[in-house]
Each structure stands twice: as structure tokens, then as C-alpha cells.
Amino acid sequence: MSGELGQPQAGPSHAGLDFPNPDRNRAGVPGGVIRRAGSQGRRSWIQKVLEQITDSPLQWVTPSEVVPVAVLAVQRYLLEDEPRDTIPKPPLYCYDVTISDGVYQEKCYLDPSLNFLVYKNILKVGIEMKISRVSCLYNEKRLGQGILCIDNVHCGEALEAISLETPFRNSAHEEVPERPLRGGKSHYLALWNNEDPYGDIWLTNKQPEEHNFNNTKIISLSHLEMTWANRRNFPALLVRILHKSKLRYYGKPDKKMIEPYQTFLEVADSSGTVSVIMWNALCPEWYKSLRVGLVLLLQDYSVKKSYPFRMQPLPVDPQIKLISTMEICLNLRDPPTNIIIIPEKQVKPEWRLPKLNHRFITRSELDDMPENHICDVIGILVFVGRVQRSKKKENREDFWSYRWIHIADGTSEQPFIVELFSTSQPEIFENIYPMTYFVCTQLKVVRNDAQVPKLLYLTTTNESRVFITGHRGQPYTNDTKVKNFIHWIKTRTDSEEVKNTVIGGYYPYPPVPETFSKYSSSVKVESLLTAISEVRKEIEDLQYREQKRIAIQGIITVIKYIPHASASENASTSETLRSTNQPSTSQAARRENQSQERDNNKRHQDDDPVSSQCFQTTYTSLSPTKKKRILQGPYAKLIPVPQPETSAQTKGNKPDMPSIFQRRESASTSTIGKARKTISDRWESQLWREKKFGLIDHLHYSHVYPESIPRKFIFEQRKFLTEQFNSQPAKYIPPEGRPPKLDDFKSARSLGHFEVTILGLNHEIAIDVAFLPMYCPEDLRTSQIDTLLTCMNYSCVYPQDGAGNDRLPGPRALAGDIIKAAMKLDRVHIVGILDICNLGNNKVEVYLHRIYSPTNIS
Numbered sequence: 045m046s047g048e049l050g051q052p053q054a055g056p057s058h059a060g061l062d063f064p065n066p067d068r069n070r071a072g073v074p075g076g077v078i079r080r081a082g083s084q085g086r087r088s089w090i091q092k093v094l095e096q097i098t099d100s101p102l103q104w105v106t107p108s109e110v111v112p113v114a115v116l117a118v119q120r121y122l123l124e125d126e127p128r129d130t131i132p133k134p135p136l137y138c139y140d141v142t143i144s145d146g147v148y149q150e151k152c153y154l155d156p157s158l159n160f161l162v163y164k165n166i167l168k169v170g171i172e173m174k175i176s177r178v179s180c181l182y183n184e185k186r187l188g189q190g191i192l193c194i195d196n197v198h199c200g201e202a203l204e205a206i207s208l209e210t211p212f213r214n215s216a217h218e219e220v221p222e223r224p225l226r227g228g229k230s231h232y233l234a235l236w237n238n239e240d241p242y243g244d245i246w247l248t249n250k251q252p253e254e255h256n257f258n259n260t261k262i263i264s265l266s267h268l269e270m271t272w273a274n275r276r277n278f279p280a281l282l283v284r285i286l287h288k289s290k291l292r293y294y295g296k297p298d299k300k301m302i303e304p305y306q307t308f309l310e311v312a313d314s315s316g317t318v319s320v321i322m323w324n325a326l327c328p329e330w331y332k333s334l335r336v337g338l339v340l341l342l343q344d345y346s347v348k349k350s351y352p353f354r355m356q357p358l359p360v361d362p363q364i365k366l367i368s369t370m371e372i373c374l375n376l377r378d379p380p381t382n383i384i385i386i387p388e389k390q391v392k393p394e395w396r397l398p399k400l401n402h403r404f405i406t407r408s409e410l411d412d413m414p415e416n417h418i419c420d421v422i423g424i425l426v427f428v429g430r431v432q433r434s435k436k437k438e439n440r441e442d443f444w445s446y447r448w449i450h451i452a453d454g455t456s457e458q459p460f461i462v463e464l465f466s467t468s469q470p471e472i473f474e475n476i477y478p479m480t481y482f483v484c485t486q487l488k489v490v491r492n493d494a495q496v497p498k499l500l501y502l503t504t505t506n507e508s509r510v511f512i513t514g515h516r517g518q519p520y521t522n523d524t525k526v527k528n529f530i531h532w533i534k535t536r537t538d539s540e541e542v543k544n545t546v547i548g549g550y551y552p553y554p555p556v557p558e559t560f561s562k563y564s565s566s567v568k569v570e571s572l573l574t575a576i577s578e579v580r581k582e583i584e585d586l587q588y589r590e591q592k593r594i595a596i597q598g599i600i601t602v603i604k605y606i607p608h609a610s611a612s613e614n615a616s617t618s619e620t621l622r623s624t625n626q627p628s629t630s631q632a633a634r635r636e637n638q639s640q641e642r643d644n645n646k647r648h649q650d651d652d653p654v655s656s657q658c659f660q661t662t663y664t665s666l667s668p669t670k671k672k673r674i675l676q677g678p679y680a681k682l683i684p685v686p687q688p689e690t691s692a693q694t695k696g697n698k699p700d701m702p703s704i705f706q707r708r709e710s711a712s713t714s715t716i717g718k719a720r721k722t723i724s725d726r727w728e729s730q731l732w733r734e735k736k737f738g739l740i741d742h743l744h745y746s747h748v749y750p751e752s753i754p755r756k757f758i759f760e761q762r763k764f765l766t767e768q769f770n771s772q773p774a775k776y777i778p779p780e781g782r783p784p785k786l787d788d789f790k791s792a793r794s795l796g797h798f799e800v801t802i803l804g805l806n807h808e809i810a811i812d813v814a815f816l817p818m819y820c821p822e823d824l825r826t827s828q829i830d831t832l833l834t835c836m837n838y839s840c841v842y843p844q845d846g847a848g849n850d851r852l853p854g855p856r857a858l859a860g861d862i863i864k865a866a867m868k869l870d871r872v873h874i875v876g877i878l879d880i881c882n883l884g885n886n887k888v889e890v891y892l893h894r895i896y897s898p899t900n901i902s
Contacts, residue, residue, distance in 0.1 A: 086146070086147065087147070088145055088147035088148045088213065089107075089109070089111050089113065089145040089147075090113075090143070090145050090147070090148050090150045090192075090213055091147075091148065091213065092107070092108075092109070093105070093107050093175075093178055093192070094192065096108060097178060097179070097180050097192075103179050103180055104177060104178065104179035104180075104195060105177070105178060105179075106176060106177050107175065107176070107177075107178065110174050110175065110176055111145065111174070112172045112173065112174055112200065113143040113144060113145050113172070113173055113174075113175065114143065114144045114145075114146075114170075114171075114172060114173075114203055114206045114776075115141060115142070115143060115167065115168065115169050115170065115171050115172075115173050115776070116142040116143065116144050116149060116169060116206065116208070116775065116776045117140070117141065117142035117151075117169060117774060117775045117776065118139055118140075118141055118142075118162055118167060118168060118169055118235065118774055119139065119140045119141075119142075119224070119232045119235070119774050119775075120137050120138070120139055120162075120232060120233050120234070120235050120774075121137065121138055121139075121140070121224040121231070121232050121233055122136070122137055122138075122233065122295045122296075122297065123136050123137070123138040123226055123297065124297050124298070124299075124300065136156065136297055136441075137159070137233070137441055138153070138154070138156065138159075138224070138226060139153075139154040139159060139162050140152065140153060140154070140224055140225050140232075141153075141154050141167070141194060142217075143173065143175075144206065144207075144210050145210075146207075146210060147210060148210060148211060148212065148213035149210050149211065149212045149213065149217070150192060150212070150213050150214070150217075151212070151214075151217045151225060152178075152191070152192045152193065152194050152225075153181060153191050153192070153193045153194070153225050153226060154167075154193075154194050155179075155193055155194060155195045157195075158194065158195075158196075158197065161197070161199060163587040163588060164587065164588060164882070164884060164885070164886065165588035165589075165772050165884025165885055166199050166884070166885055166886065167197065167199050168772050168884070168885075169772070169773060169774070169775060169776040169777075170202050170203060170206065170776050171199055171200055171201065171202050171203065172200035172201055172202075172203055173197050173198065173199050173200060174197065174198040174200065175194055175196070175197050176196045176197065176198065177195040177196035178192060178193060178194060178195060179193045179195050180192065180193065181193050181226075191225045191226070204779075204782075205778060205779065206776055206778070208776070208778065220244055221243065221244045221245045222243055222244055230245070230302055230303065231243055231245045231303060231328070232774075233293070234470065234774070235771070235772070235773075235774040236431075236433060236443065236445055236588070236589070236771045236772075237433070237442075237443055237444065237445040237466055238291075238293035238295075238442060239290050239291050239292075239293070239444075239445070239466045239467075239468050240291075240445075240466055240468055240469075240470040240473075241291065241328070241331060241332060241468060241470070242470070242774070245303070245328045246328050246331065246332050247328065247329055247330075247332065247333065248332045248333055249333070250329075250330060250333030250334075250385060251333075251385065252338075252385040252386060252387035252388075253384060253385065253386075253387070254386075254387060254390055255341055255384055255386060255390070260280050260341070261279040261280065262279055262280050262281065262282050263278065263279035263280070263281065264313055264314070264315040264316075265281065265283070265312070265313050265315050265316040265317070265318050265367055266315035266316045266365065266367070267315070268281070268347070268370070269316070269318075269367050269369060269370055272347040272370055275347075278345060278346075278347060280341055280342060280343045281311075281313070281340075281341070281342040281345070281372070282313060282339070282340075282341055282386075282395060282397070283311035283312060283313050283320075283339070283340055283342065283397070284311060284312055284313070284337065284338070284339050284340075284397045284398060284400075285309055285310070285311055285334060285335070285336050285337060285338050285339075285340065286310045286311065286312050286317060286336065286359070286360050286398070286400065287308075287309070287310035287336060287357050287486065287507040288307070288308075288309055288310075288334060288335065288336055288507065288509065289307050289308040289309075289506045289507050290307070290466070290467050290468035290506060290508075291305055291306070291307050291327065291331065291468040292305065292306045292307065293305055294306060301324065302324065302325060303324050303325045303327065303328055304324060305323075305324060305327035305328070305331075306321060306322070306323055306324075306327070307321075307322050307327055307331055307468075308320070308321055308322075308506070308507075309321075309322065309334070310356065310357055310359075310507070311340065311372075312359065312360075312361075312364055312397070312398050313395075313396075313397060313398075314395070314396035314397065314398070315365065316364060316365035316366070316367045317356075317359045317364050317365070317366055317367060317398075318367040318370065318371070318372060319350065319354070319356055319371050319372070320342070320345075320371070320372040320373075320374060321371055321372070321373050321374065322374045323373065323374065323375045323376075324375065324376060325376040326374055326375060326376050326381065326383075329376075330383060331468070333385070334385075336400065336485075336509060336519075337400055337519050338385055338386075339385070339386040339388065339391050339397060340383060340384065340385060340386065341383075341384040341386055342372070342374065342381065342382075342383060343381070343382040343383075343384075344379045344380060344381050344382050345372050345373060345374055345379075345381050346372075346373040346375070346378070346379065347370050347371070347372060347373070348370065348371055348373060349369070349370060349371070350368055350369055350370055350371045351371070356368060357418070357486065357505070357506075357507045358418060360398065360400055360401040360402075361398050361401055364398055399519075400519040400520075402420045402485065402519070402520050402523050403418060403419045403420050404419070404420045404421065404422060404520070404523050404525040404526060405419045405420070405421065405525070406453055406455040406456070406525060406528075407423070407451075407452070407453050407455050407456035407458060407459065407460055408455040408456045409455075410456075410460065410489070410500065410502075411500070413489045413491075414489065414491075415489055415490065415491050415492075416488055416489060417488070417489040418486055418487070418488055418489075418505070419487055419489065419502070420483070420484065420485040420486070420487065420520070421451060421453070421460050421462070421483070421484055421487060421502065422451075422453065422481070422482070422483045422520075422525070422526050422529050423451035423452050423453035423454075423459070423460060423481075423482060423529065424451065424452055424453075424479065424480070424481055424482065424533065425449060425450070425451060425476060425477065425478045425479065425480045425482045425545070426450050426451070426452045426459055426478055426544075426545050426546070427448075427449060427450035427459070427478065427545065427546045427547070427754075428447065428449050428476055428477055428478055428546075428547050428548070428769070429447045429448040429449060429548065429549065429551045429769070430447060430548045430549065430551075430589075430751065430769035430770075431445055431446070431447050431473075431474075431589060431769065431770055431771045432445075432446055432447060432589050432590070432591045432881075433445055433446075433587070433588070433589045433590045433591075433771075434446065434590065434591070434592075435590065443587070443590070444465055444466070445465065445466040445473070445771065446463060446464060446465040446466065447464050447473075448461065448462070448463060448464070448551045448553055449461075449462045449464050449476070449482075450462070451482055451484075453529050453532070454529065454532035454533075454536065460501075460502055461500070461501040461502065461553065462484065462487065462501065462502045462503070462504075463490075463501060463502070463503040463504065463553075464484070464504055464510070465503070465504045465508075467504060467508050467509060467510055469509070469510055472510050472511075472512055473510070474766075474770050474771075475512070475766060476510075476512055476766075477547060477757065477762045477765065477766045478545030478546065478547055478757040479545055479757065479759055480512050481512065481515060481533070482510070482511075482512055483510070483511040483512075483515065483518075483520065483526075484502075484504070484508060484509070484510050484511075485507075485508060485509050485510075485520075486504070486505045486507040486508040486509065487502040487503065487504060487505065487508060488502065488503050488504075488505050489502060490502065490503055490554075492557075494562075495555075495557045495558070495562065495566075496557070496558040497555060497558075499554055499555065501553070501554065544756075545756075545757040546754045546755065546756065546757055546792040547754065547755055547757045547765050547766075547769060548751070548753075548754055548755055548765070548768060548769035549751075549752055549753050549754030549755070549769075549792070550748075550752040550753075550754075550816075550879075550881065550889070550891060551754075552816075552879055552891060552893050555894075556593075556877050556893060556894050558900060559896070559900050559901065560595075560875055560896040560900065560901045561901065563595070563877070563896070567593075572595060573595050573596065573597060573875070574594045574595060574596050575596075575804075576596050576597070576598060576802075576804035576805075576809045576810075576811060577741075577804070577808075577809055579594070579596060579743060579809075579811055579878075579880075580741070580743060582594060582880060583743075583745070583880055583882075583888055583890070586880060586881075586882035586888065587882060588771075588772070588882055588883075588884040589771060589881075589882065589883070589884065590881075590882050591879060591880070591881045591882075592879070592880050593877060593878070593879050593880075593893065594877075594878050594880065595875055595876070595877050595878070596802065596804075596811075596875070596876050596878060597804075597805050597873060597874070597875055597876075598802035598803055598804050598805060598810075598811075598873075598874065598876060599729075599731065599802065599803045599805070599869075599871060599872065599873060599874065600729075600800060600801070600802060600803075600866050600869050600870075600872075600874060600895075601728070601729045601731055601732035601735075601736075601801050601802070601803045601810070602726070602727070602728045602729070602732055602799075602800070602801035602812075603726070603727050603798055603799070603800050603801070603815070603862065603863055603866040604725060604726040604727075604798060604799045604800075605725045605726070605796055605798055605856075605859035605862075605863065606725075606796045606797050606798065606799060607725075607796040607856075607859075608791065608793070608795055608796045725859070726863075727863045727866060727867055729867075729870045729871070730870075731803065731807075731870070731871055732801065732803065735803060735807045736810070738807075739808060739809060739810055740808045740809060741808070741809045741810075742809070742810045742811075742812075743809070743810070743811040743812065743890075744811075744812045745811065745812060745813060745814075745880075745888055745889060745890035746799040746800070746812040746813055746814045746890070747814070747889065748797055748814050748816075748889060749883055749887050749889060750786045750787050751768065751769070751786065751883050751887075752881070752883070752889055753791050753792075753793070754791070754792040754793065755786070755789040755790065755791065755792060756789065756790040756791070756792050758789065761784065761789070763780065764783055764784060765789070768786055772884065795858070796859070797814050797815065797816050798814070798815040798816075798859070798862065799812055799813075799814065799815075800812070800813050800814070800815045800866075800892055802874075802876055802892075805873060811890065812890075813876075813878060813890040813891060813892045814889060814890065814891050814892065815862075815891070815892040816891065869895075869897060872897060872898065873898070874895050874896060874897050875895070875896040875901070876892055876894075876895055876896075877892075877893040877894040877895075877896070878890050878891065878892060878893060879891040879893050
């Protein structure tokens with residue numbers, strides 16, 4: 045187990061600075077075995093800096109030579125309050141950064157003033173970094189021991205490859221278990237959330253062991269419920285695990301608590317089911333070894349009155365009594381709990397332990413399930429979205445991690461849409477990809493039939509568990525619906541579901557209601573509307589992979605169509621995959637993106653306005669049936685055409701364009717789909733011509749980055765694609781061979797996108813956003829378009845040849861109609877629902893999710 049409070053601190057004792065002995069060989073210092081640089085080869089820059097700070101009369105220095113170092117790890121932990129701190133502060137997370145200069149590795153402490161570089165994913169593993177100021181932080185309780193602190197940095201580009209063979213200068217940094225540099229906390233946290241177990245303190249080696257019950261006294265749960273208040277010592281419990289919750293981390297800076305974790309187990313015997321709470325250091329020791337279905341012998345536990353506001357999950361068997369008056373507590377001490385996993389072969393029938401009963405439903409049954417119904421699902425993953433993060437209510441530094449997935453089971457043309465939060469199973473959450481058999485338990489139904497379009501999806505609960513491998517031998521394999529799915533999969537060796545799987549991209553779900561009044565009643569925010577002057581701050585406050593929805597008022601003044609760059613994607617992926625990583629340059633400054641915005645502003649203002657009189661389109665020549673198949677999704681009032689009669693309206697996201705001007709030039713000489721007339725790609729209102737040069741601020745966030753484009757999934761490239769849409773790892777992972785570029789993978793969408801300029805009501809501030817329309821066929825069963833991906837609701841995805849389908853209008857026809865509709869909204873006050881997304885590394889996108897005009901405000 046990891047360390048106790050009395051153990052030596054792994055922090056200032058590991059830096060290797062020793063003033064009492066200035067004549068020592070500076071390559072070796074106390075606090076651990078320090079490797080000496082050999083006489084051959086280049087000198088270590090890290091070692092030079094340590095010598096320079098030792099000779100300096102100050103506690104900080106500017107290195108005499110600033111050379112690039114590679115970032116190998118960025119690790120997070122909670123720093124407890126210093127003794128001088130008298131007022132409790134909110135949790136303060138600190139970061140240790142491991143760097144390499146090619147000779148040595150060194151673990152350094154990142155000054156908290158630079159934490160924003162991690163929040164924005166600017167400082168990350170795999171990049172080149174220049175350190176321009178360092179200091180030393182000493183442990184005043186130990187003689188001559190300190191740590192190297194990074195005070196000022198410049199974050200550079202991603203490196204193609206970094207060697208992990210360089211040793212640590214200080215061997216103490218290689219100790220197991222790995223410990224933070226500062227404070228009494230004995231472990232690191234996951235980099236992006238607190239629910240995932242991270243690091244080598246989390247054991248997985250607990251195995252079942254046979255037990256001699258001859259001298260073991262066992263009490264039933266129902267008997268314990270009646271007598272626990274009058275007992276001091278409790279007999280053993282023999283129970284089966286029915287549910288296991290995700291981890292809860294409750295660490296605070298002012299609490300001297302080692303490994304402050306908590307998890308709930310719902311266990312049962314023949315007489316009832318009760319909650320078991322596992323506390324603190326027992327969680328790292330046991331959490332990953334315990335799974336649903338195991339039989340446990342619990343000894344030396346404690347009992348207390350149950351927490352009145354916690355909702356227990358429903359028992360797997362309605363005949364089993366739900367005991368809610370008491371809780372079983374397991375702790376490493378007071379008293380030290382004894383846990384034994386009983387092998388299944390030793391379980392006797394006369395014990396009458398309950399069996400697991402699952403609640404599997406099919407997709408065809410989901411339509412009839414009530415709100416908040418708890419169910420289990422099995423299917424094949426056909427869409428896996430990128431990992432996103434949302435802030436928790438209680439603290440601005442704590443986040444949930446989640447992603448959207450689609451699961452097909454063969455019983456419906458529609459997939460399950462699942463909001464998958466982290467379930468404290470990072471080994472699964474970070475390794476799911478399409479074409480995988482997927483099981484998820486304890487999902488909750490979310491629905492709203494009064495909303496247009498109808499809302500229906502599943503979301504994980506506190507007790508949800510996920511399975512992607514090792515299905516053989518699991519208790520659910522005997523379920524009839526599981527067997528039916530397996531049979532269906534075996535008969536669908538070349539199914540559309542498998543051939544048209546998709547990974548990643550911007551996913552605008554759930555949809556918003558059809559009127560602003562319904563939207564107002566559905567959101568829970570302090571302020572319903574955001575002033576356009578506050579949008580910049582909302583964007584700047586976003587952290588890595590955080591996605592937030594806001595509502596603003598304004599006037600649509602410019603709309604420009606950006607066609608999809610499909611020509612380069614017609615070649616096969618095997619022919620177009622290239623070998624170099626796309627570099628990413630990051631400045632260690634909070635507002636670097638503002639200078640980029642000013643450059644973009646100049647570019648946009650230099651664009652020649654296109655007169656609305658030159659607008660032409662083939663839309664009016666389309667048949668009513670084809671018109672009906674143009675889907676506006678949340679933009680129903682933007683384009684006045686009939687709504688499709690499908691319950692799942694769709695909206696999607698489109699690839700970005702490297703060069704707007706090149707695309708506009710080529711678009712004027714090309715024909716797409718059935719469009720044969722000239723179509724204007726851009727409309728600009730007279731109001732914009734009058735006001736654009738007098739703005740006090742113009743925000744440019746209409747660029748669509750490659751990470752926001754959903755990609756056709758290629759199984760042979762699953763590792764690369766999975767990494768692209770996961771969160772940034774805490775430790776550097778060397779690439780296998782020469783990795784391709786994300787741009788080399790086919791987009792799952794063939795349409796373009798729009799750049800929309802919204803002018804504030806006071807005509808002082810404007811913002812450019814991206815607008816992503818989609819197609820939707822009238823009848824999914826008769827459509828020639830991919831039936832799986834049409835089920836993606838507001839993120840419907842289609843094959844590349846969709847634009848050329850005779851049954852659908854081409855992208856230019858759709859573009860023309862949208863621009864024509866925008867002209868009708870000239871000077872109309874609208875409410876725009878925006879999705880703002882921080883992709884990290886100073887990349888922010890803002891999407892127009894829906895427009896409310898005066899006709900659909902109420």
C-alpha cells in the first residue's frame with residue numbers, strides 16, 4: 045500500500061540541492077542516488093541549471109543557456125494547506141512536470157501561476173518546451189533538500205518522437221509507488237477527472253481464496269439490521285456483490301487524509317440487500333479487484349445509520365428486502381477490515397445467495413420505456429465520440445469526463461444513443477472504438493416526448509459498469525437478449541453497421557426544444573441569456589475539452605458557405621496516409637489566440653461583399669419530395685421548407701477548410717450534385733456594411749478544426765484514431781512507426797459548413813460562428829443512404845457520395861436555400877444557441893446549434 049503520514053515525504057527531499065556542503069561534486073546530492081554525468085558526450089542542461097541555481101544568491105535564476113527540453117509527463121495532485129494558511133481555500137491542484145534534456149530526466153514542480161497552461165492543454169506531453177526561469181523550493185524540515193520549480197516557459201511544437209531511455213538524474217524519482225514532489229498526499233490523481241484510478245497505488249492482484257468456515261460465525265443481513273445497535277462486535281457477513289459504484293474522491297486541502305476515496309457496494313444474502321461503503325486506503329487496495337457477482341466474506345467491519353438522502357439502486361430481485369436503515373463500513377483501521385473473495389466453486393446452494401438478474405432491453409423496446417427506467421444494453425459500437433468534459437457544480441477545478449456513443453443491436457434502424465460518463469474504468473473508457481461488442485449496465489432512460497424533435501437517450505448512473513472484452517464467462521451471457529444479439533452478429537458478417545462506423549468529431553447532443561420558452565424551462569443556469577460582450581470571457585474560461593451551451597441575442601449579418609474539401613478524400617486511406625505529425629505551436633500566454641483573432645479579423649474585413657441580387661439556386665426546381673428531405677434540424681425557422689416526418693431530426697458537423705479564398709474561387713467553376721446554376725457562396729447585409737468598421741470587438745470562432753470532423757473508422761488504424769479522440773494522456777506514449785495525419789482519414793460527412801456573423805443588438809460587438817446543416821431522408825427504410833448513420837439524430841452522418849444521390853439536393857442547393865433564408869432575417873432580432881468547445885492548444889470553436897426568431901420564441 046501507499047504511504048502513511050509518518051513516511052518520508054517524496055518532495056523537496058528529491059531535488060538534490062545541498063547548501064551546507066558547497067564543495068561537493070554538484071553531480072551528486074542528498075535525497076537519493078544521483079547519477080553522475082559521464083566525461084564523454086554532451087553535458088546535461090538540467091545539471092547545468094542546478095549548478096547555476098546553487099551558486100546564485102537568489103532563490104531563482106534565468107538559465108544562462110535556454111535549450112529545448114521534451115515533456116514526458118504532466119501529473120496532477122492535491123496540495124494540502126501549508127501551515128501558514130489559516131483560511132481554508134478551495135482545492136488547489138498542483139502539477140509535476142517530467143522533462144528530458146536528452147541526457148537526464150528530471151521531475152519538476154510547476155509554479156501554480158502556470159497551471160492555466162495545463163488547463164488549456166498547451167503544456168502537454170510530447171512537446172518541446174523552453175524554460176526561461178527556474179527556482180528552488182526547499183524542504184525546511186530536512187537538511188539541504190529542495191525541488192526544481194518551473195517559473196516561466198515557452199511551449200513549442202509537438203515532437204515526432206522522444207526517447208524514454210534517458211535515466212532520471214535522481215533515482216528517487218523512479219521509486220514505486222510513484223509519489224508527488226510536494227505535500228503529504230501519497231499519490232497522483234488522473235489528469236482530467238477525479239473518478240478514474242490512476243497510478244501504481246491501484247492494485248489488481250486480489251484473488252479468490254478458499255476459506256474454512258468451521259470456526260466462522262456468520263450473521264444474516266436481516267438479523268444484523270435488528271440487532272446492530274446493541275452489538276459491539278459483529279459476526280462475519282457472507283454476501284454477493286450486486287452493484288459497484290464509481291469512485292468518489294473527496295480530498296480537500298485542509299484535510300490531512302491519505303487517499304480520500306469512497307465507493308459503494310450493494311451486497312445481498314438470502315435475507316436482504318444493503319449498502320457497503322469502502323473508505324480511503326482500502327479503495328486503492330481493493331477497488332480494481334472487486335467486480336459485480338463476486339462472493340465476499342466480510343469480517344471486522346463497522347455499522348452505522350444510513351445516510352438519509354442517498355438513493356440505493358433497485359435490487360436485482362424484487363423479492364429481496366431492501367435494507368435502508370443501516371450501512372456497512374469497511375476501513376483499513378478502526379477496525380481493520382478483513383475481506384476475503386470466496387471462489388465460486390466453494391459457494392454452496394444452501395447459502396441461497398441471490399443470482400444476478402440483468403435488465404437487458406433491445407433498441408426496439410426503448411421507445412416504450414418510461415423516463416428514469418433503469419436498464420442494461422448490449423450491441424456493437426457504431427459511433428464513438430470524442431471525450432468531453434463538463435464542470436461539476438461545487439468546484440470550478442473539478443470536471444466530469446464523458447463521451448457520446450451509438451450502439452446497434454439489430455432490432456431497430458435506430459441505435460441506442462448513450463451519454464457515457466467515466467465509470468472509474470479508464471482502461472475501457474479510453475480504449476473503446478467502433479466495431480466493438482459493448483455491454484453497459486444500470487443505464488437510465490432520458491426522454492421528453494413533448495419536445496420537437498422527441499428526446500430519447502440513455503445516460504450512465506453511479507452504478508453503471510462497462511464491458512468490451514472478456515464477455516465469455518460473464519453472468520449476462522445466459523440472458524436471452526444477449527444470446528439473440530450474438531446470433532444476429534454472427535449472421536451479419538458484412539453488415540452496413542460494420543462498414544459505416546464513425547469515430548470522433550463535434551457532436552451537438554442533446555438537441556434543444558423547438559421554442560425558446562421550452563428551452564428556458566429546460567436549462568438550469570444562473571443567467572439564461574449571455575450578453576455578447578461576455579462571450580469572450582465565457583470562451584476564455586473554458587478548459588481543455590470543456591463544452592458549454594449558451595444563448596445570445598443578435599442579428600445575422602453575414603453568412604458564407606464553405607464547401608467540403610472532398611476531392612482529396614476520394615483516394616483510399618491507404619494511399620493518402622502520411623507519416624508526419626501535424627505540429628502544434630503553443631505560446632505560454634493566456635491571450636495568444638486574441639492576436640490570431642485580430643489577424644483573422646483583417647482577413648474577413650478584406651473579403652469583398654457579395655450582393656444578395658446575384659443569389660441563384662436550383663432549390664426551386666426540386667420536386668416537393670426532394671425538398672422534404674432537406675433537414676434543418678434545430679434551424680427550422682432559418683429555412684422555410686416542410687419538416688421531415690421522422691422522429692429523429694438530424695444536425696451534423698462539417699469539415700473545415702484550409703483556405704476560404706481558394707474554395708470560393710474553385711466553387712465558382714465547379715458543379716456539385718444536380719446544381720447547374722451559379723450560386724453565391726456569401727451574403728452580406730447592408731447593416732453589416734454600415735457597422736463592421738466601427739466595431740469595438742469582433743470575435744472569430746467559425747473555424748472548424750480537423751478534430752471536430754467525424755471520421756470513417758478504419759479498424760487497422762484503431763490505435764491512432766482512438767488516441768486522437770481521447771483526452772491528452774498524463775505520460776508520453778511513443779508512436780508506433782510513423783503515425784498518419786488526422787486529415788488523411790475520410791470525413792464521415794460530405795457537406796460543407798457555413799460561417800455566420802452575428803452582430804450584437806447594440807451594434808458594437810460581432811462574433812463569427814460555424815453553422816452545420818445536414819440532410820435527412822424522408823424514409824430510412826427506402827433511402828439509399830447509409831441506414832446506420834442516418835440514425836445519429838442531430839449528428840446524422842452520411843457517406844461521401846450522398847451529395848450526388850438523385851433523391852437528395854446537392855450541397856450547393858442547400859447552401860443557396862440557407863443563404864436565401866438568412867436574407868429574410870435581415871435586421872431581425874434572433875436568439876442563437878451556441879455550443880462553445882475548447883479543443884486545447886488555443887483552439888476554440890463556436891457552433892450555432894439553433895436559432896430562435898420571433899416566430900418561435902414562445
